[in-house]
Amino acid sequence: MSDPSRLERRSHAARDPGPMAAVFVVLTVGFMAVALILPLLAVFVEALSKGVGLYLNAISESDALSAVRLTLLVVVIAVPLNTVFGLTAAWAVTKFEFSGKQLLLTLIDLPLSISPVISGLMFVLLYGAHGWFGPELRAMGIQIIFDVSGIVIATTLVTLPFVARELIPLMQAQGKDEEYAAATLGASTWRTFWQVTLPNIRWALLYGVLLCTARAMGEFGAVSVVSARVRGETATMPLEVEILYNEYNATGAFAIASLLALFALVALIAKTVLENQFAGDLAAQRRH
Amino acid sequence: MTAANPRLRRFVEPSALGGFWPALGFTLCYLSFFVLLPLAALALRPWELGASGVWRVLSAPRTVSALELSFGSAFIAACINIVFGTIAAWSLVRYEFPGKRILDALVDLPFALPTAVVGIALTAIYAPHGIMGELLTPFGIRAAYTPMGVIIALIFVGFPFVVRSIQPVLEDLDPEVEEAAATLGAARWRTLTHVVFPAITPAILTGFALAFARAVGEYGSVIFIAGNIPQISEIAPLLIVIRLDEFDYAGAAAIGMAMLSISFVLLFVLNALQAGILRRGAPH
Amino acid sequence: MALKIENISKTFDATPVLRDISLFTEDGEFLALLGPSGSGKTTLLRIIAGLEQPDAGAVRFRDKDLLAKPVRERRIGLVFQHYALFRHMTAAQNIAFGMNAKPRKLRPSRREIRDKVAELLSLVQLDGLGGRYPSQLSGGQRQRVALARALAIEPDLLLLDEPFGALDAKVRRELRRWLRDLHERTGLTTIFVTHDQEEALELADRVALLREGALEQMGTPEEVYHEPASAFVFDFLGDSVSFPCEIKGGVAVIAGAGVPIIGPHPNDGAATAYTRPNGFDVSPGDGPGLAARVRSVLLAGPDARVDCVLDGGGAIEMRLPLDVARKLAPRDRVTVTPRTVRVW
Numbered sequence: 001m002s003d004p005s006r007l008e009r010r011s012h013a014a015r016d017p018g019p020m021a022a023v024f025v026v027l028t029v030g031f032m033a034v035a036l037i038l039p040l041l042a043v044f045v046e047a048l049s050k051g052v053g054l055y056l057n058a059i060s061e062s063d064a065l066s067a068v069r070l071t072l073l074v075v076v077i078a079v080p081l082n083t084v085f086g087l088t089a090a091w092a093v094t095k096f097e098f099s100g101k102q103l104l105l106t107l108i109d110l111p112l113s114i115s116p117v118i119s120g121l122m123f124v125l126l127y128g129a130h131g132w133f134g135p136e137l138r139a140m141g142i143q144i145i146f147d148v149s150g151i152v153i154a155t156t157l158v159t160l161p162f163v164a165r166e167l168i169p170l171m172q173a174q175g176k177d178e179e180y181a182a183a184t185l186g187a188s189t190w191r192t193f194w195q196v197t198l199p200n201i202r203w204a205l206l207y208g209v210l211l212c213t214a215r216a217m218g219e220f221g222a223v224s225v226v227s228a229r230v231r232g233e234t235a236t237m238p239l240e241v242e243i244l245y246n247e248y249n250a251t252g253a254f255a256i257a258s259l260l261a262l263f264a265l266v267a268l269i270a271k272t273v274l275e276n277q278f279a280g281d282l283a284a285q286r287r288h
Numbered sequence: 289m290t291a292a293n294p295r296l297r298r299f300v301e302p303s304a305l306g307g308f309w310p311a312l313g314f315t316l317c318y319l320s321f322f323v324l325l326p327l328a329a330l331a332l333r334p335w336e337l338g339a340s341g342v343w344r345v346l347s348a349p350r351t352v353s354a355l356e357l358s359f360g361s362a363f364i365a366a367c368i369n370i371v372f373g374t375i376a377a378w379s380l381v382r383y384e385f386p387g388k389r390i391l392d393a394l395v396d397l398p399f400a401l402p403t404a405v406v407g408i409a410l411t412a413i414y415a416p417h418g419i420m421g422e423l424l425t426p427f428g429i430r431a432a433y434t435p436m437g438v439i440i441a442l443i444f445v446g447f448p449f450v451v452r453s454i455q456p457v458l459e460d461l462d463p464e465v466e467e468a469a470a471t472l473g474a475a476r477w478r479t480l481t482h483v484v485f486p487a488i489t490p491a492i493l494t495g496f497a498l499a500f501a502r503a504v505g506e507y508g509s510v511i512f513i514a515g516n517i518p519q520i521s522e523i524a525p526l527l528i529v530i531r532l533d534e535f536d537y538a539g540a541a542a543i544g545m546a547m548l549s550i551s552f553v554l555l556f557v558l559n560a561l562q563a564g565i566l567r568r569g570a571p572h
Numbered sequence: 573m574a575l576k577i578e579n580i581s582k583t584f585d586a587t588p589v590l591r592d593i594s595l596f597t598e599d600g601e602f603l604a605l606l607g608p609s610g611s612g613k614t615t616l617l618r619i620i621a622g623l624e625q626p627d628a629g630a631v632r633f634r635d636k637d638l639l640a641k642p643v644r645e646r647r648i649g650l651v652f653q654h655y656a657l658f659r660h661m662t663a664a665q666n667i668a669f670g671m672n673a674k675p676r677k678l679r680p681s682r683r684e685i686r687d688k689v690a691e692l693l694s695l696v697q698l699d700g701l702g703g704r705y706p707s708q709l710s711g712g713q714r715q716r717v718a719l720a721r722a723l724a725i726e727p728d729l730l731l732l733d734e735p736f737g738a739l740d741a742k743v744r745r746e747l748r749r750w751l752r753d754l755h756e757r758t759g760l761t762t763i764f765v766t767h768d769q770e771e772a773l774e775l776a777d778r779v780a781l782l783r784e785g786a787l788e789q790m791g792t793p794e795e796v797y798h799e800p801a802s803a804f805v806f807d808f809l810g811d812s813v814s815f816p817c818e819i820k821g822g823v824a825v826i827a828g829a830g831v832p833i834i835g836p837h838p839n840d841g842a843a844t845a846y847t848r849p850n851g852f853d854v855s856p857g858d859g860p861g862l863a864a865r866v867r868s869v870l871l872a873g874p875d876a877r878v879d880c881v882l883d884g885g886g887a888i889e890m891r892l893p894l895d896v897a898r899k900l901a902p903r904d905r906v907t908v909t910p911r912t913v914r915v916w
C-alpha cells in the first residue's frame with residue numbers, strides 16, 4: 001500500500017487526501033477483526049479446545065439433540081406463520097389504498113424496537129400463572145408459559161417483521177400494473193397472486209424467510225423468559241448453551257454454540273447469494 | 289362492484305384486485321394477538337401497584353442504576369459504532385482491498401450469530417485469562433464482569449446497523465458532485481466535510497438510532513460478560529428477568545414499561561432531529 | 573354504437589380529474605383520446621377497463637352496463653403504457669396467460685393454446701421469439717407482446733395507453749403504421765390514449781380532445797384540425813400565433829389592417845386572434861398591419877423560420893416560403909399581416 005490512492009477507483013479530483021484511504025482500510029480491518037471475527041473464531045477454538053472426541057460427545061448428547069429438535073420445531077412453526085403473515089400484510093399494504101396504512105406499517109415494525117426480554121415478559125403477563133388469562137387457561141388444562149407453546153409464541157413475536165419488511169418495499173417498487181394486467185386478462189385474484197405476484201417476489205421472500213429463520217433459531221432473551229429451561233424438555237439450543245455454561249461445562253456450551261455459529265455462517269453465505277438475486281429483481285424492475 | 293357501501297368506499301379505494309378484506313383481517317388479528325394485546329398488558333399491569341407503587345419500583349436505586357446502565361452503555365456503544373461504522377462503510381464503498389467482499393459479508397455477522405453465542409464468546413475472550421483479557425490486564429483494565437464488558441457486547445450487536453444504514457447512501461452519492469466541488473476549487477478535505485458528510489448525516493443518525501434501540505434491549509450477549517453485579521453491571525432487561533423469577537409481575541412490567549417508554553421518546557426525538565436535518569435541504 | 577360513455581365524473585383527493593364526460597365509439601372504430609398530461613385521458617381509459625371506478629356516470633358496451641362487471645369479466649384488452657408484461661414469463665407464456673386463466677370448462681386445449689400463441693406471435697411479427705423473456709426484448713418488441721397478450725383473450729374492445737410513449741422516434745413511426753394496418757385487419761374497436769397530436773391525427777378514425785378532465789371537441793382528424801372548436805384545440809393541434817385584434821363587422825382589424833375571419837366569431841369588440849406560423853404575408857417597409865423588425869432568418873429547412881420583434885412589444889415566429897425569406901435580413905423593417913385568422 002505504498003500508494004494509497006491506488007485503493008480508489010475514482011477520478012483524481014474526487015480522491016481522498018493523503019494517507020486517508022490507508023488509515024481507513026487499516027482501521028476497518030482492525031476493528032472488524034477484533035470486534036467481530038475474533039469472537040466468531042473463539043467459539044470454534046473453545047469448542048474444540050478439549051479435543052474432537054469431547055466435542056463430538058457434547059453435540060451428540062441426548063439433551064443436546066433434544067435441544068436441536070426443539071429449536072427446529074419452533075422454527076418450523078414460527079417461520080411459516082410469519083411468512084403467511086408477511087405475504088398477507090404485504091398484499092394488503094402494497095396492492096390497496098386505504099386509510100391508516102401508515103399506522104399499520106408502524107405496527108408491523110414495532111416488534112423490532114421491543115427488547116426480547118420485554119417480548120417474553122408481555123406473554124408472561126398474559127398467560128403466566130398470575131397472568132390475565134393464565135388461571136383460566138390452566139383450568140382448561142392449557143399451559144403456555146413454561147411450555148413449548150410459549151416458546152413458539154414469543155419467538156413468533158420477536159421474528160414477526162422479518163418477512164413483511166423484505167416484501168413490502170419490493171412490492172411497493174413493483175407496483176400493481178402486472179396484477180391489473182392479469183385481471184384484465186381474466187385471471188382470478190388467487191391465480192394472480194400465485195402466478196404473477198409470487199414469482200416476482202420469490203427471492204425477497206426467500207431472503208426474508210432466511211433472516212426470520214436465523215433469528216428464530218438464535219432467539220434467547222424472549223425464550224429464556226417464557227421457558228422453564230428444563231434440559232431435554234423446554235431448552236432450545238441457545239438456552240442449552242446458557243444452562244451448560246452456568247454449570248461450568250464450557251466445552252459443552254461452546255459445542256452447541258458452534259452449531260449455531262455454523263448455521264449463522266451458512267445463513268450469511270446464503271444471504272450474500274440471495275442479495276445478488278434480489279438486486280437483480282430490483283434492477284429488472286427499474287429497467288421496465 | 290364495490291361501489292355498494294359509500295362508507296366503506298372511503299376507507300379503501302375500490303380496486304380491480306380482490307382479497308383486501310381477508311388480507312387486512314388476518315393481518316389485524318395477527319398483530320392484535322402478537323403485538324397489541326401483549327402491549328396492552330405491559331401498559332396496564334404495572335398500575336396494579338398503584339401510581340405510588342410504580343414510582344417506588346422505578347425510583348428504587350437498583351432499578352435506576354440498571355436503567356442508567358442500559359441506556360448509558362447503549363449510548364456509548366452507539367457513539368463508538370457511528371465512528372467505526374462510518375469508517376467501515378466508507379472503506380467498503382470507496383476503496384478496493386483484498387478480502388473486501390468477505391469483510392462486507394461479515395458485517396452482518398451480529399445479525400446472524402445468536403446473542404447467547406456472542407455472550408459466551410466475548411466472555412471467553414475478555415475474561416482475565418482470555419486472549420484480549422491478557423492483553424488488557426497489564427494496563428490495569430478489566431473488561432469482563434464490568435460495565436465496560438456491557439459496552440463491548442453492545443458494540444458487537446449494534447455495528448451492522450450503522451454500516452448498513454450508511455453504505456447505500458454512500459453508494460448513491462454522485463461522484464460528479466464531488467468532482468464539481470473540486471473544479472470549484474474546494475480542497476479535498478473541504479469537499480468531504482462540506483459536501484459528503486452533510487449528505488450522509490441523516491444515514492448516520494438512522495444507524496445511530498437503530499444501533500441504540502437494539503442495544504438498549506439487548507440481553508443475551510450482555511449477561512455473560514457483565515457479571516451482573518446489582519447497581520454496577522446489572523442491565524435493566526436482566527432486572528426484569530429477576531423480578532419475574534420472583535413472580536413480581538407488576539414490578540417487572542413497570543420496569544419494562546419504563547424502558548419501552550424511554551426508548552420510544554428517544555427514538556421520536558432522533559426522528560424529529562433527522563426530519564429537521566432533511567428539511568434544511570441536505571441531500572436526500 | 574359499441575361503447576357509450578355517459579356523464580362520467582371522477583375525483584381524486586378532492587381534485588376533479590374527469591368532469592361529466594360523454595362520448596361513444598362505433599363498432600370497429602379507431603378512436604384517439606388526445607390531451608395534454610393531466611387531462612384525465614388515462615383515467616378515462618382505466619375506468620373503461622375497470623381499474624378505476626367513476627364517481628358518477630355510466631359505461632355501456634353494446635347496451636350492457638359495463639360498470640357492473642368486474643374487470644376480469646369485461647373482455648377488454650388493455651395494453652399498459654409500460655406494458656406490464658409478466659417479467660418472469662416468456663413472451664409465449666405472457667400471451668397464453670389469459671387463455672390459461674379461463675375457467676376449466678371454457679379453457680382451450682393445450683394444443684389450441686399453443687397454436688393460438690404461434691398465430692399471435694406471427695401476427696405481431698415476433699415469430700421465433702416466443703421463448704424470450706421481456707428483459708431480452710427491445711421496447712418495440714415488448715409492446716407487441718403486450719398487444720398480442722391483450723388480443724389473445726379475443727377482446728370486444730382494445731385499449732392502448734400511450735402505446736408509443738416509451739419508444740424512440742424511429743420505432744414509433746414504424747409501429748404507428750403497423751398498428752393502423754393491424755387494426756384494419758382485425759377490425760377491433762380500439763381506443764388509444766396519446767398526448768401526441770400528430771399520432772392521433774394520423775392513426776385515428778376520430779379524435780376526442782380532452783382538457784382538464786372535460787371533453788373539448790370530438791370529430792374526425794379533418795374536422796378537429798380544420799374546424800377547431802376552441803382556441804385550446806387550435807393551439808394543441810399545431811403551432812399557433814396569437815395577437816390582440818378588434819372585431820368590426822365580421823372582420824378582424826389588426827393594427828389597421830382588416831383580416832378575414834374563418835369560422836364563427838364573437839360579437840364586435842376586443843378579442844384575441846389566432847393563426848398558424850405559415851399564415852402570414854410579409855412586406856418590406858411600412859403599411860397597414862403589424863410594424864416589426866426582423867430579428868433572425870433561418871433558411872435551413874423545407875421552409876424558412878423568420879423571427880420578428882413587433883414595435884408594439886412582443887415577438888412573432890413565422891414560417892415563410894424560402895424565396896420570400898431570402899429577401900429579408902436581420903434589422904429590416906417589415907409589415908406583417910396574417911392572411912386569415914380565427915377568433916373565439
